[in-house]
Amino acid sequence: NNGARLICDGERWWTGSRAVTACPFCLSQRLRSLYPVHAGECVTSDLRIVPDSSIANRLCETCGFIFNAGGPRGNTEEFYGKSYRLRMHADGAQNINFSGRGAVPMARAVADFLIEQTGGAESGAILEAGAGKGEFLVQFLQSMPGWRATAFEPSTAAARLAERLPDVRVIHGGFQDVAIAERFDVVASVAVIEHVEQPYEFMLWLRERMKPQGRMLLTFPDFARNPNDLFCVDHLSKISEPHLRMMARRAGLSVTATRHVGIALLVALEWAEPEPQIVPVLPAAEQILARNIALAGEMVAAVAAARSAASERGEAFAVFGLGMAGLVAPVLHGFPRSEIAAYIDENPTMQGLTIGQSPVVGLEEIMLRSIRHIALSVSPIYREQVTGKLKPYGVTIHV
Numbered sequence: 001n002n003g004a005r006l007i008c009d010g011e012r013w014w015t016g017s018r019a020v021t022a023c024p025f026c027l028s029q030r031l032r033s034l035y036p037v038h039a040g041e042c043v044t045s046d047l048r049i050v051p052d053s054s055i056a057n058r059l060c061e062t063c064g065f066i067f068n069a070g071g072p073r074g075n076t077e078e079f080y081g082k083s084y085r086l087r088m089h090a091d092g093a094q095n096i097n098f099s100g101r102g103a104v105p106m107a108r109a110v111a112d113f114l115i116e117q118t119g120g121a122e123s124g125a126i127l128e129a130g131a132g133k134g135e136f137l138v139q140f141l142q143s144m145p146g147w148r149a150t151a152f153e154p155s156t157a158a159a160r161l162a163e164r165l166p167d168v169r170v171i172h173g174g175f176q177d178v179a180i181a182e183r184f185d186v187v188a189s190v191a192v193i194e195h196v197e198q199p200y201e202f203m204l205w206l207r208e209r210m211k212p213q214g215r216m217l218l219t220f221p222d223f224a225r226n227p228n229d230l231f232c233v234d235h236l237s238k239i240s241e242p243h244l245r246m247m248a249r250r251a252g253l254s255v256t257a258t259r260h261v262g263i264a265l266l267v268a269l270e271w272a273e274p275e276p277q278i279v280p281v282l283p284a285a286e287q288i289l290a291r292n293i294a295l296a297g298e299m300v301a302a303v304a305a306a307r308s309a310a311s312e313r314g315e316a317f318a319v320f321g322l323g324m325a326g327l328v329a330p331v332l333h334g335f336p337r338s339e340i341a342a343y344i345d346e347n348p349t350m351q352g353l354t355i356g357q358s359p360v361v362g363l364e365e366i367m368l369r370s371i372r373h374i375a376l377s378v379s380p381i382y383r384e385q386v387t388g389k390l391k392p393y394g395v396t397i398h399v
Helices: 076-083 106-117 135-143 157-164 199-207 227-231 241-251 282-313 324-333 380-393
Strands: 006-008 013-015 018-020 031-043 049-060 066-068 124-129 147-153 169-172 184-190 210-221 253-261 264-271 316-320 358-361 371-376 396-398
Touching: 031 227, 031 282, 031 324, 049 227, 049 282, 106 135, 106 184, 106 210, 106 253, 106 264, 124 135, 124 199, 135 147, 135 184, 147 157, 157 169, 184 199, 199 210, 199 241, 227 282, 227 324, 241 253, 241 264, 241 282, 282 316, 282 324, 282 371, 282 396, 316 324, 371 380
Parallel strands: 124 147, 124 184, 147 169, 184 210, 316 371, 371 396
Antiparallel strands: 006 013, 013 018, 031 049, 049 066, 210 264, 253 264
16 A cells, blocks of 8 residues: 555545646646546556555646656655565566567666767766666676766665675665765666656756766656556656657757667667757657557456456466556456466566466466466567467467
8 A cells, every 4th residue: 555545526636635736747737637547456566466546647738748646646755665666576586678589687788778878988977866676787887897886776675785786875765865966977767767756857856967978878668668557556657758858858958869678768868958948749649648548458358358258168367468457457347366367477587476366477387277368468569479479379369
């Protein structure tokens, strides 16, 4: 339970004692409610079931920003400081990407991208904002041992971060509370900006800690590739490249390079002259939303269809992927999570977890558990690849 209930009085949504009536970027009150509007049991990005949370997605009809007005908004300090446990179930647990050839740890891909952007400079000073348990910094410093690092992390992962990287200055806290006067050659934030309540202010804070000739690295799940994000209760901002560029221009930052790794977008930025006038991205946002809302609804429906087909035949069904649609489908369709025989995921560091009463297992478990129906809960960019991997098992695939 994140402690923040979202209540609708018919016109405004309230979180705690504060009404959420304005866009967190441009402060406009012209907001459109989006699918899904849901209060009750939700699932967080660290795969925890929270019994009393909310999804209240909004589109700002002035600038085009997309955000969740519910979830832990208004209570993020407690949520991340006390509750968040992303990939803390095992020391080796990490995000692994399967979109290319083979399996590539995301932290390695991000480190390689940053090294390219710095020209392979052998020394420098780097600040990581929201460093988790150090997955990215471990990879970066292994390749660039001449760099000096500072990192902060608001969650309990800060203790493990300090243990893994004893030569790194580690601060336990969030960006609003961290007192850092130094300027750095690189400021980096890996999969954090989507979690903060005020992403624009976060970008400004990072820029203020860059040297004038320095670089900023930001990564986040690209909403344009990730319809599952509509269901992610603690991803408070649904950011795509147009949104990132809109905020960057106003903050005095210029995008110098981008790269997709699966659904993640890696962005390098440098100092530029701020543009105080906001350039809206509403048409692009509406196109992304139309596609994502349709795809998200299809994925939830696919889980229900797999369940129905399996029930009719007295067979077992599973969900491929840990995308949010497959995790919230039991709640939205009103059936027990225990009916899902398993969540199938290729990432071995996530296998062994249990979500509700459903285990996370590898492909080899399909036959062992007599699974005959599988619903896909993955980004469309993975569908063809996943369908090919499932074909040898002779299962019915629901998309």
